[in-house]
Amino acid sequence: MPVADPNSPEERLKTAYNDILSDPFDEKYEDTWEEDTYWAAVESFKLKVGEIGIDDPFEILKKFNITSYQSIRDRLKAGPPACLRAGWKSPYIGTKVDPLAVVAPLKHVNGPEFNGQERVVVLDFWATWCGPCVRAGPELSDLSEKYAGRVAIVGVNNQSMFRPRDDDISVVTTFLEEHKKDFRYTIYVDNEEGHARETVYKVSEYRAIPCVIVIVEGVVTYVGGPYKEFLAALEVALDEPVAAKEE
Template identity: 45%
Template structure:
């Protein structure tokens, strides 16, 4: 069924207004680019917009949606700018480190797809959580990648509901399995769930110093070649693929 003409819910419309009025116009205006007056003018526009859809106090929604208690805190976050790892040109300090992927995976739960046996020289580790919508979207691309390069590139999803350290576990192992089953088209690749001690999160993810998910860690011959945004890893994968399979087109 087409969803093109399905109207947005009240919550979805609120989110769109926030992104269009406050987030997108100011997310890149940090540090010496910051201008105070345009931000506060946008706040007033945003207040009027969301009042029209039924939110007398938008901060009630923003507290849960963005973890921001006041517009001053939102302003302060924009002014400070994103963490270093989310800025152009950043490289993870984990790059170049050696990692035993097979040993790490043996300590956690395999829940879907082919179990990794260590045969592929190129490994794409995908760190994600069920509450992360971009993670679910990326899963479709990774599924296609896994099928396209089966036997050459191992794509491995690693779920941890507390990946960023600020979200409580939303569901246990069985709950994650059920979630994956409902999204099975998004997870057509090997998928694992971290153990109760959050072993792989601490062993690999935190060492990348990347503070968002989805987080991709590209490993070639047990060496980390890239760690960071799911939108940036493919160029590094192309380089690795030509290195490992130079005769492949």
């Protein structure tokens, strides 16, 4: 997959959007929203767009479902979904899950097939168009090798997680061939019905990708991103027994 040119108008626009209209408002939502500050930022963004040489930024931003300054404002003011706020805990934790049943209807495309022998299983929901997912690939590969025999890292790709369905198999296999050094762990592609997405990912109530779900002895112990909290949860999973929710 070609590397985007950071100096192209589209990449410069995306950078300006993040730097001026998105990142500064990460913690300014609901009661802390600053209306005047936002609209001042819009004017700064318009000036930057002019410097870049783009007439209508929404011709590009609409690819990311961004259609107007008002819609940006409404989304920022509403704040992130509950699952991305401090202190969130998935209701899925403590639930019994059979990882073999999750992957059974899926298409195996990378790494060794999952046989369910490991005590700890990590389901990694991702898509090739998701930048953070791609960046997480090398670390998940390293973990799969570091804990081989103890932890199974099982990627579950679904290109249509939040957008119209692509030709998942060909898109993913081409991507994996181009990124074989970074994606070395077991990966499956979700089926046309979105079996894994519907029965596991959506039930977890985490509304972002990458999403990793840690399953220890058939019980969910962590749901979230593949970040430091995940690494801490994985260390705990390797050493401590778990208990499922009472039915």
